[in-house]
Amino acid sequence: MVPSAVFWGLVALIGTSRGSYAHSMNPQVYPRHYHGCYGDxxxxxxxxxxxxxxxxxxxxxxxxxxxxxxxxxAIKPYRILIKEVGQRYCIDPAIIAAIISRESHGGVVLQNGWDHRGQRFGLMQLDKAHHPIGTWDSKEHLLQSVGILTEKIKAIQRKFPTWNPVQHLKGGLTAFKSGMGTIVTPEDIEVDLVDDVIARAKFYKRHGF
Known part of the structure:
Protein backbone atom coordinates (compact mmCIF):
# COMPACT_ATOMS: atom_id res chain seq x y z
CA MET A 1 0.00 0.00 0.00
CA VAL A 2 1.21 3.52 -0.76
CA PRO A 3 1.33 5.56 2.49
CA SER A 4 -1.25 8.36 2.55
CA ALA A 5 1.23 11.23 2.45
CA VAL A 6 3.24 9.64 -0.35
CA PHE A 7 0.07 8.78 -2.30
CA TRP A 8 -1.32 12.31 -2.28
CA GLY A 9 2.13 13.68 -2.98
CA LEU A 10 2.19 11.53 -6.12
CA VAL A 11 -1.25 12.82 -7.06
CA ALA A 12 -0.01 16.41 -6.88
CA LEU A 13 3.27 15.68 -8.64
CA ILE A 14 1.77 13.65 -11.48
CA GLY A 15 -1.07 16.09 -11.95
CA THR A 16 1.31 18.97 -12.64
CA SER A 17 4.16 17.25 -14.50
CA ARG A 18 4.77 15.81 -17.92
CA GLY A 19 7.65 14.21 -19.75
CA SER A 20 10.10 16.22 -21.81
CA TYR A 21 9.59 14.29 -25.04
CA ALA A 22 7.16 15.73 -27.59
CA HIS A 23 6.24 14.10 -30.90
CA SER A 24 4.36 15.83 -33.70
CA MET A 25 3.44 12.91 -35.96
CA ASN A 26 -0.19 12.48 -36.91
CA PRO A 27 -1.69 9.98 -34.42
CA GLN A 28 -3.98 8.65 -37.15
CA VAL A 29 -0.96 6.95 -38.74
CA TYR A 30 -1.26 4.22 -36.12
CA PRO A 31 -4.45 2.15 -35.83
CA ARG A 32 -6.27 2.65 -32.53
CA HIS A 33 -6.92 -1.04 -31.94
CA TYR A 34 -3.52 -2.48 -32.86
CA HIS A 35 -2.64 -5.20 -30.36
CA GLY A 36 0.57 -6.72 -31.70
CA CYS A 37 1.65 -10.35 -31.91
CA TYR A 38 1.01 -11.56 -28.39
CA GLY A 39 -2.75 -11.59 -28.02
CA ASP A 40 -5.53 -9.12 -27.31
CA ALA A 74 2.49 12.54 -18.07
CA ILE A 75 2.37 9.64 -20.55
CA LYS A 76 0.29 11.29 -23.29
CA PRO A 77 3.26 13.20 -24.80
CA TYR A 78 4.88 9.83 -25.54
CA ARG A 79 1.82 8.24 -27.15
CA ILE A 80 2.97 8.38 -30.77
CA LEU A 81 6.49 7.31 -29.84
CA ILE A 82 5.07 4.40 -27.83
CA LYS A 83 2.94 3.35 -30.80
CA GLU A 84 5.91 3.57 -33.15
CA VAL A 85 8.08 1.40 -30.91
CA GLY A 86 5.19 -0.98 -30.24
CA GLN A 87 4.72 -1.58 -33.95
CA ARG A 88 8.47 -2.02 -34.43
CA TYR A 89 8.42 -4.95 -31.99
CA CYS A 90 4.82 -6.09 -32.53
CA ILE A 91 3.93 -5.27 -28.91
CA ASP A 92 0.63 -3.70 -27.92
CA PRO A 93 1.40 0.00 -27.19
CA ALA A 94 -1.02 -0.14 -24.27
CA ILE A 95 1.26 -2.66 -22.55
CA ILE A 96 4.22 -0.32 -22.97
CA ALA A 97 2.19 2.56 -21.53
CA ALA A 98 1.12 0.36 -18.61
CA ILE A 99 4.70 -0.59 -17.77
CA ILE A 100 5.72 3.08 -17.93
CA SER A 101 2.84 3.95 -15.61
CA ARG A 102 3.68 1.27 -13.06
CA GLU A 103 7.44 1.66 -13.16
CA SER A 104 7.98 5.43 -13.40
CA HIS A 105 4.57 7.18 -13.41
CA GLY A 106 5.51 8.64 -16.77
CA GLY A 107 8.93 9.69 -15.50
CA VAL A 108 7.78 12.29 -12.98
CA VAL A 109 9.16 10.44 -9.94
CA LEU A 110 12.63 9.87 -11.44
CA GLN A 111 15.82 11.66 -10.47
CA ASN A 112 17.80 12.43 -13.62
CA GLY A 113 16.15 9.37 -15.12
CA TRP A 114 17.00 7.04 -12.22
CA ASP A 115 14.89 5.58 -9.43
CA HIS A 116 15.59 6.75 -5.87
CA ARG A 117 18.16 3.96 -5.34
CA GLY A 118 20.01 4.62 -8.59
CA GLN A 119 19.47 1.04 -9.77
CA ARG A 120 16.89 1.41 -12.55
CA PHE A 121 16.78 3.88 -15.42
CA GLY A 122 14.26 5.46 -17.75
CA LEU A 123 10.56 5.41 -18.43
CA MET A 124 10.45 1.60 -18.31
CA GLN A 125 13.02 1.37 -15.50
CA LEU A 126 15.68 -0.90 -16.98
CA ASP A 127 18.05 -2.38 -14.43
CA LYS A 128 21.49 -0.83 -14.76
CA ALA A 129 22.84 -4.33 -15.48
CA HIS A 130 21.27 -3.94 -18.94
CA HIS A 131 23.53 -0.91 -19.58
CA PRO A 132 20.70 1.46 -20.57
CA ILE A 133 21.28 3.61 -23.62
CA GLY A 134 19.89 7.01 -24.60
CA THR A 135 18.32 9.59 -22.35
CA TRP A 136 15.67 8.44 -19.91
CA ASP A 137 12.68 9.38 -22.10
CA SER A 138 14.24 8.86 -25.53
CA LYS A 139 13.32 6.65 -28.44
CA GLU A 140 16.60 4.79 -27.88
CA HIS A 141 15.55 3.94 -24.33
CA LEU A 142 12.14 2.66 -25.39
CA LEU A 143 13.58 0.65 -28.28
CA GLN A 144 16.05 -1.02 -25.93
CA SER A 145 13.44 -1.66 -23.22
CA VAL A 146 10.73 -3.01 -25.50
CA GLY A 147 13.33 -5.07 -27.33
CA ILE A 148 14.27 -6.72 -24.04
CA LEU A 149 10.59 -7.29 -23.24
CA THR A 150 10.01 -9.09 -26.55
CA GLU A 151 13.15 -11.16 -26.00
CA LYS A 152 11.73 -12.28 -22.66
CA ILE A 153 8.38 -13.23 -24.22
CA LYS A 154 10.12 -15.24 -26.94
CA ALA A 155 12.35 -16.90 -24.35
CA ILE A 156 9.24 -17.98 -22.44
CA GLN A 157 7.74 -19.32 -25.68
CA ARG A 158 10.85 -21.45 -26.21
CA LYS A 159 11.09 -22.59 -22.60
CA PHE A 160 7.39 -23.46 -22.28
CA PRO A 161 6.15 -24.37 -25.79
CA THR A 162 2.93 -25.95 -24.47
CA TRP A 163 1.80 -22.79 -22.72
CA ASN A 164 -0.91 -20.68 -24.34
CA PRO A 165 -0.34 -17.14 -25.73
CA VAL A 166 -1.69 -15.45 -22.59
CA GLN A 167 0.75 -17.41 -20.44
CA HIS A 168 3.60 -16.50 -22.78
CA LEU A 169 2.75 -12.80 -22.48
CA LYS A 170 2.39 -12.99 -18.70
CA GLY A 171 5.62 -14.92 -18.47
CA GLY A 172 7.42 -12.30 -20.54
CA LEU A 173 6.11 -9.50 -18.33
CA THR A 174 7.23 -11.37 -15.22
CA ALA A 175 10.67 -12.10 -16.68
CA PHE A 176 11.09 -8.47 -17.78
CA LYS A 177 10.76 -7.41 -14.15
CA SER A 178 12.17 -10.36 -12.22
CA GLY A 179 14.23 -12.46 -14.63
CA MET A 180 13.76 -15.85 -16.26
CA GLY A 181 14.98 -17.73 -13.21
CA THR A 182 11.84 -16.89 -11.26
CA ILE A 183 9.58 -18.78 -13.67
CA VAL A 184 9.22 -22.55 -13.35
CA THR A 185 5.47 -23.26 -13.30
CA PRO A 186 2.35 -21.41 -14.53
CA GLU A 187 1.74 -20.29 -10.94
CA ASP A 188 4.91 -18.20 -11.13
CA ILE A 189 3.36 -15.87 -13.72
CA GLU A 190 0.08 -15.28 -11.87
CA VAL A 191 1.61 -12.45 -9.88
CA ASP A 192 0.41 -9.07 -8.66
CA LEU A 193 2.63 -7.18 -11.10
CA VAL A 194 1.09 -8.88 -14.15
CA ASP A 195 -2.49 -8.33 -12.97
CA ASP A 196 -1.76 -4.66 -12.35
CA VAL A 197 -0.02 -4.15 -15.72
CA ILE A 198 -2.84 -5.85 -17.65
CA ALA A 199 -5.49 -3.75 -15.86
CA ARG A 200 -3.58 -0.53 -16.58
CA ALA A 201 -3.04 -1.60 -20.19
CA LYS A 202 -6.78 -2.03 -20.68
CA PHE A 203 -7.28 1.52 -19.39
CA TYR A 204 -4.68 2.89 -21.82
CA LYS A 205 -6.17 0.91 -24.70
CA ARG A 206 -9.46 2.69 -24.06
CA HIS A 207 -7.59 6.01 -24.10
CA GLY A 208 -5.99 5.79 -27.52
CA PHE A 209 -2.89 3.67 -27.02
Missing part, protein backbone atom coordinates in the same frame (compact mmCIF):
# COMPACT_ATOMS: atom_id res chain seq x y z
CA UNK A 41 -5.15 -7.75 -23.79
CA UNK A 42 -8.82 -6.79 -23.71
CA UNK A 43 -9.72 -10.48 -23.54
CA UNK A 44 -7.34 -11.30 -20.66
CA UNK A 45 -8.87 -11.63 -17.20
CA UNK A 46 -7.20 -9.63 -14.45
CA UNK A 47 -7.73 -8.80 -10.79
CA UNK A 48 -5.81 -5.54 -10.95
CA UNK A 49 -3.60 -4.24 -8.15
CA UNK A 50 -3.37 -6.50 -5.07
CA UNK A 51 -5.69 -5.98 -2.10
CA UNK A 52 -4.90 -6.67 1.53
CA UNK A 53 -6.15 -5.60 4.92
CA UNK A 54 -4.13 -2.37 4.72
CA UNK A 55 -5.10 -1.56 1.14
CA UNK A 56 -8.80 -1.94 0.47
CA UNK A 57 -9.44 1.30 -1.45
CA UNK A 58 -6.55 1.69 -3.90
CA UNK A 59 -6.53 -1.86 -5.18
CA UNK A 60 -8.20 -4.21 -7.64
CA UNK A 61 -9.09 -3.08 -11.16
CA UNK A 62 -10.35 0.22 -9.75
CA UNK A 63 -6.99 0.86 -8.09
CA UNK A 64 -5.01 0.03 -11.23
CA UNK A 65 -7.21 2.29 -13.34
CA UNK A 66 -6.97 5.08 -10.78
CA UNK A 67 -3.16 5.08 -10.92
CA UNK A 68 -3.22 4.73 -14.72
CA UNK A 69 -5.49 7.79 -14.93
CA UNK A 70 -3.21 9.75 -12.60
CA UNK A 71 -0.30 9.00 -14.94
CA UNK A 72 -2.19 9.68 -18.18
CA UNK A 73 -1.22 13.35 -18.46
Missing amino acids: IMTIETFGAPCDINNLMNCGIHGSEMFAEMDLK
Whole structure:
Protein backbone atom coordinates (compact mmCIF):
# COMPACT_ATOMS: atom_id res chain seq x y z
CA MET A 1 0.00 0.00 0.00
CA VAL A 2 1.21 3.52 -0.76
CA PRO A 3 1.33 5.56 2.49
CA SER A 4 -1.25 8.36 2.55
CA ALA A 5 1.23 11.23 2.45
CA VAL A 6 3.24 9.64 -0.35
CA PHE A 7 0.07 8.78 -2.30
CA TRP A 8 -1.32 12.31 -2.28
CA GLY A 9 2.13 13.68 -2.98
CA LEU A 10 2.19 11.53 -6.12
CA VAL A 11 -1.25 12.82 -7.06
CA ALA A 12 -0.01 16.41 -6.88
CA LEU A 13 3.27 15.68 -8.64
CA ILE A 14 1.77 13.65 -11.48
CA GLY A 15 -1.07 16.09 -11.95
CA THR A 16 1.31 18.97 -12.64
CA SER A 17 4.16 17.25 -14.50
CA ARG A 18 4.77 15.81 -17.92
CA GLY A 19 7.65 14.21 -19.75
CA SER A 20 10.10 16.22 -21.81
CA TYR A 21 9.59 14.29 -25.04
CA ALA A 22 7.16 15.73 -27.59
CA HIS A 23 6.24 14.10 -30.90
CA SER A 24 4.36 15.83 -33.70
CA MET A 25 3.44 12.91 -35.96
CA ASN A 26 -0.19 12.48 -36.91
CA PRO A 27 -1.69 9.98 -34.42
CA GLN A 28 -3.98 8.65 -37.15
CA VAL A 29 -0.96 6.95 -38.74
CA TYR A 30 -1.26 4.22 -36.12
CA PRO A 31 -4.45 2.15 -35.83
CA ARG A 32 -6.27 2.65 -32.53
CA HIS A 33 -6.92 -1.04 -31.94
CA TYR A 34 -3.52 -2.48 -32.86
CA HIS A 35 -2.64 -5.20 -30.36
CA GLY A 36 0.57 -6.72 -31.70
CA CYS A 37 1.65 -10.35 -31.91
CA TYR A 38 1.01 -11.56 -28.39
CA GLY A 39 -2.75 -11.59 -28.02
CA ASP A 40 -5.53 -9.12 -27.31
CA ILE A 41 -5.15 -7.75 -23.79
CA MET A 42 -8.82 -6.79 -23.71
CA THR A 43 -9.72 -10.48 -23.54
CA ILE A 44 -7.34 -11.30 -20.66
CA GLU A 45 -8.87 -11.63 -17.20
CA THR A 46 -7.20 -9.63 -14.45
CA PHE A 47 -7.73 -8.80 -10.79
CA GLY A 48 -5.81 -5.54 -10.95
CA ALA A 49 -3.60 -4.24 -8.15
CA PRO A 50 -3.37 -6.50 -5.07
CA CYS A 51 -5.69 -5.98 -2.10
CA ASP A 52 -4.90 -6.67 1.53
CA ILE A 53 -6.15 -5.60 4.92
CA ASN A 54 -4.13 -2.37 4.72
CA ASN A 55 -5.10 -1.56 1.14
CA LEU A 56 -8.80 -1.94 0.47
CA MET A 57 -9.44 1.30 -1.45
CA ASN A 58 -6.55 1.69 -3.90
CA CYS A 59 -6.53 -1.86 -5.18
CA GLY A 60 -8.20 -4.21 -7.64
CA ILE A 61 -9.09 -3.08 -11.16
CA HIS A 62 -10.35 0.22 -9.75
CA GLY A 63 -6.99 0.86 -8.09
CA SER A 64 -5.01 0.03 -11.23
CA GLU A 65 -7.21 2.29 -13.34
CA MET A 66 -6.97 5.08 -10.78
CA PHE A 67 -3.16 5.08 -10.92
CA ALA A 68 -3.22 4.73 -14.72
CA GLU A 69 -5.49 7.79 -14.93
CA MET A 70 -3.21 9.75 -12.60
CA ASP A 71 -0.30 9.00 -14.94
CA LEU A 72 -2.19 9.68 -18.18
CA LYS A 73 -1.22 13.35 -18.46
CA ALA A 74 2.49 12.54 -18.07
CA ILE A 75 2.37 9.64 -20.55
CA LYS A 76 0.29 11.29 -23.29
CA PRO A 77 3.26 13.20 -24.80
CA TYR A 78 4.88 9.83 -25.54
CA ARG A 79 1.82 8.24 -27.15
CA ILE A 80 2.97 8.38 -30.77
CA LEU A 81 6.49 7.31 -29.84
CA ILE A 82 5.07 4.40 -27.83
CA LYS A 83 2.94 3.35 -30.80
CA GLU A 84 5.91 3.57 -33.15
CA VAL A 85 8.08 1.40 -30.91
CA GLY A 86 5.19 -0.98 -30.24
CA GLN A 87 4.72 -1.58 -33.95
CA ARG A 88 8.47 -2.02 -34.43
CA TYR A 89 8.42 -4.95 -31.99
CA CYS A 90 4.82 -6.09 -32.53
CA ILE A 91 3.93 -5.27 -28.91
CA ASP A 92 0.63 -3.70 -27.92
CA PRO A 93 1.40 0.00 -27.19
CA ALA A 94 -1.02 -0.14 -24.27
CA ILE A 95 1.26 -2.66 -22.55
CA ILE A 96 4.22 -0.32 -22.97
CA ALA A 97 2.19 2.56 -21.53
CA ALA A 98 1.12 0.36 -18.61
CA ILE A 99 4.70 -0.59 -17.77
CA ILE A 100 5.72 3.08 -17.93
CA SER A 101 2.84 3.95 -15.61
CA ARG A 102 3.68 1.27 -13.06
CA GLU A 103 7.44 1.66 -13.16
CA SER A 104 7.98 5.43 -13.40
CA HIS A 105 4.57 7.18 -13.41
CA GLY A 106 5.51 8.64 -16.77
CA GLY A 107 8.93 9.69 -15.50
CA VAL A 108 7.78 12.29 -12.98
CA VAL A 109 9.16 10.44 -9.94
CA LEU A 110 12.63 9.87 -11.44
CA GLN A 111 15.82 11.66 -10.47
CA ASN A 112 17.80 12.43 -13.62
CA GLY A 113 16.15 9.37 -15.12
CA TRP A 114 17.00 7.04 -12.22
CA ASP A 115 14.89 5.58 -9.43
CA HIS A 116 15.59 6.75 -5.87
CA ARG A 117 18.16 3.96 -5.34
CA GLY A 118 20.01 4.62 -8.59
CA GLN A 119 19.47 1.04 -9.77
CA ARG A 120 16.89 1.41 -12.55
CA PHE A 121 16.78 3.88 -15.42
CA GLY A 122 14.26 5.46 -17.75
CA LEU A 123 10.56 5.41 -18.43
CA MET A 124 10.45 1.60 -18.31
CA GLN A 125 13.02 1.37 -15.50
CA LEU A 126 15.68 -0.90 -16.98
CA ASP A 127 18.05 -2.38 -14.43
CA LYS A 128 21.49 -0.83 -14.76
CA ALA A 129 22.84 -4.33 -15.48
CA HIS A 130 21.27 -3.94 -18.94
CA HIS A 131 23.53 -0.91 -19.58
CA PRO A 132 20.70 1.46 -20.57
CA ILE A 133 21.28 3.61 -23.62
CA GLY A 134 19.89 7.01 -24.60
CA THR A 135 18.32 9.59 -22.35
CA TRP A 136 15.67 8.44 -19.91
CA ASP A 137 12.68 9.38 -22.10
CA SER A 138 14.24 8.86 -25.53
CA LYS A 139 13.32 6.65 -28.44
CA GLU A 140 16.60 4.79 -27.88
CA HIS A 141 15.55 3.94 -24.33
CA LEU A 142 12.14 2.66 -25.39
CA LEU A 143 13.58 0.65 -28.28
CA GLN A 144 16.05 -1.02 -25.93
CA SER A 145 13.44 -1.66 -23.22
CA VAL A 146 10.73 -3.01 -25.50
CA GLY A 147 13.33 -5.07 -27.33
CA ILE A 148 14.27 -6.72 -24.04
CA LEU A 149 10.59 -7.29 -23.24
CA THR A 150 10.01 -9.09 -26.55
CA GLU A 151 13.15 -11.16 -26.00
CA LYS A 152 11.73 -12.28 -22.66
CA ILE A 153 8.38 -13.23 -24.22
CA LYS A 154 10.12 -15.24 -26.94
CA ALA A 155 12.35 -16.90 -24.35
CA ILE A 156 9.24 -17.98 -22.44
CA GLN A 157 7.74 -19.32 -25.68
CA ARG A 158 10.85 -21.45 -26.21
CA LYS A 159 11.09 -22.59 -22.60
CA PHE A 160 7.39 -23.46 -22.28
CA PRO A 161 6.15 -24.37 -25.79
CA THR A 162 2.93 -25.95 -24.47
CA TRP A 163 1.80 -22.79 -22.72
CA ASN A 164 -0.91 -20.68 -24.34
CA PRO A 165 -0.34 -17.14 -25.73
CA VAL A 166 -1.69 -15.45 -22.59
CA GLN A 167 0.75 -17.41 -20.44
CA HIS A 168 3.60 -16.50 -22.78
CA LEU A 169 2.75 -12.80 -22.48
CA LYS A 170 2.39 -12.99 -18.70
CA GLY A 171 5.62 -14.92 -18.47
CA GLY A 172 7.42 -12.30 -20.54
CA LEU A 173 6.11 -9.50 -18.33
CA THR A 174 7.23 -11.37 -15.22
CA ALA A 175 10.67 -12.10 -16.68
CA PHE A 176 11.09 -8.47 -17.78
CA LYS A 177 10.76 -7.41 -14.15
CA SER A 178 12.17 -10.36 -12.22
CA GLY A 179 14.23 -12.46 -14.63
CA MET A 180 13.76 -15.85 -16.26
CA GLY A 181 14.98 -17.73 -13.21
CA THR A 182 11.84 -16.89 -11.26
CA ILE A 183 9.58 -18.78 -13.67
CA VAL A 184 9.22 -22.55 -13.35
CA THR A 185 5.47 -23.26 -13.30
CA PRO A 186 2.35 -21.41 -14.53
CA GLU A 187 1.74 -20.29 -10.94
CA ASP A 188 4.91 -18.20 -11.13
CA ILE A 189 3.36 -15.87 -13.72
CA GLU A 190 0.08 -15.28 -11.87
CA VAL A 191 1.61 -12.45 -9.88
CA ASP A 192 0.41 -9.07 -8.66
CA LEU A 193 2.63 -7.18 -11.10
CA VAL A 194 1.09 -8.88 -14.15
CA ASP A 195 -2.49 -8.33 -12.97
CA ASP A 196 -1.76 -4.66 -12.35
CA VAL A 197 -0.02 -4.15 -15.72
CA ILE A 198 -2.84 -5.85 -17.65
CA ALA A 199 -5.49 -3.75 -15.86
CA ARG A 200 -3.58 -0.53 -16.58
CA ALA A 201 -3.04 -1.60 -20.19
CA LYS A 202 -6.78 -2.03 -20.68
CA PHE A 203 -7.28 1.52 -19.39
CA TYR A 204 -4.68 2.89 -21.82
CA LYS A 205 -6.17 0.91 -24.70
CA ARG A 206 -9.46 2.69 -24.06
CA HIS A 207 -7.59 6.01 -24.10
CA GLY A 208 -5.99 5.79 -27.52
CA PHE A 209 -2.89 3.67 -27.02
